[in-house]
Amino acid sequence: xxxxxxxxxxxxxxxxxxxxxxxxxxxxxxxxxxxxxxxxxxxxxxxxxxxxxxxxxxxxxxxxxxxxxxxxxxxxxxxxxxxxxxxxxxxxxxxxxxxxxxxxxxxxxxxxxxxxxxxxxxxxxxxxxxxxxxxxxxxxxxxxxxxxxxxxxxxxxxxxxxxxxxxxxxxxxxxxxxxxxxxxxxxxxxxxxxxxxxxxxxxxxxxxxxxxxxxxxxxxxxxxxxxxxxxxxxxxxxxxx
Numbered sequence: 478x479x480x481x482x483x484x485x486x487x488x489x490x491x492x493x494x495x496x497x498x499x500x501x502x503x504x505x506x507x508x509x510x511x512x513x514x515x516x517x518x519x520x521x522x523x524x525x526x527x528x529x530x531x532x533x534x535x536x537x538x539x540x541x542x543x544x545x546x547x548x549x550x551x552x553x554x555x556x557x558x559x560x561x562x563x564x565x566x567x568x569x570x571x572x573x574x575x576x577x578x579x580x581x582x583x584x585x586x587x588x589x590x591x592x593x594x595x596x597x598x599x600x601x602x603x604x605x606x607x608x609x610x611x612x613x614x615x616x617x618x619x620x621x622x623x624x625x626x627x628x629x630x631x632x633x634x635x636x637x638x639x640x641x642x643x644x645x646x647x648x649x650x651x652x653x654x655x656x657x658x659x660x661x662x663x664x665x666x667x668x669x670x671x672x673x674x675x676x677x678x679x680x681x682x683x684x685x686x687x688x689x690x691x692x693x694x695x696x697x698x699x700x701x702x703x704x705x706x707x708x709x710x711x712x713x714x715x716x717x718x
Contacts, residue, residue, distance in 0.1 A: 525640055528610040529617055537609060537619050540638045544662040546682065550689035551658040557700035559645055559653045561710070565696045566616050566641070567608065569594055575699045575713040600625045601632050616641045638662045639692065652704060657697060661689045 529537045565572045570586040577583050587595045592608035602624045610617035620637040639661050646654035663685065703710040 528612040530609050533609040533619050537638050540636050540662050540664045545665050546663045546685050548661040548685035548689040552693050554654050554656045555701050556652050557655055557704045558651050561703055562700040571714055572699050574717055578713050614643050633665050636664045657693050659689045659693050
């Protein structure tokens with residue numbers, strides 16, 4: 478079983494892929510990268526802050542200015558219904574429920590209202606994230622909480638910003654060609670980060686890279702599946718009974 482991690486470098490969402498053929502396969506991301514910025518290096522996303530809600534602007538700016546780790550990923554082009562894809566971005570709890578209905582175990586995501594969501598697991602991880610900005614064909618999320626990514630890794634307090642760009646082609650018969658990309662910025666206490674880096678070593682950037690890839694697939698997988706099998710859309714995306 479292959480793990481799907483999107484919890485800001487194992488941040489945002491965690492699930493496990495079911496048997497082959499039951500769910501759409503993830504396409505290889507193009508040129509995914511993950512880096513640990515050098516001390517004092519600023520890596521702000523160009524123009525992102527102007528789209529962030531004022532009450533989150535300082536928090537987002539702090540993460541963008543001094544990230545502990547960054548990651549980027551881009552999906553291969555795929556076809557999906559634009560309205561469904563955009564709706565999934567605004568309703569990750571329902572995307573999670575759709576994966577569960579496809580027999581893919583997925584931690585429950587709770588809708589807190591007003592664009593805020595939360596999940597927690599038995600290991601002690603707990604994360605709350607908010608939709609803090611929108612721009613043309615794009616979404617900005619801010620997350621905070623604590624994550625335990627492995628048995629030997631201590632629980633880590635984290636803050637993260639994810640910037641999703643979802644350009645698309647012309648709508649034809651309710652479908653468009655998509656090519657989303659994601660920029661992920663993670664920040665944690667420097668002493669805690671040093672401890673994690675010693676334990677995880679060179680695997681840390683790879684975990685962040687996979688997190689960015691799988692956050693993209695968490696939404697696109699359901700969008701692609703419902704496009705290929707529209708007769709299942711109503712059942713998959715229905716609210717929880």
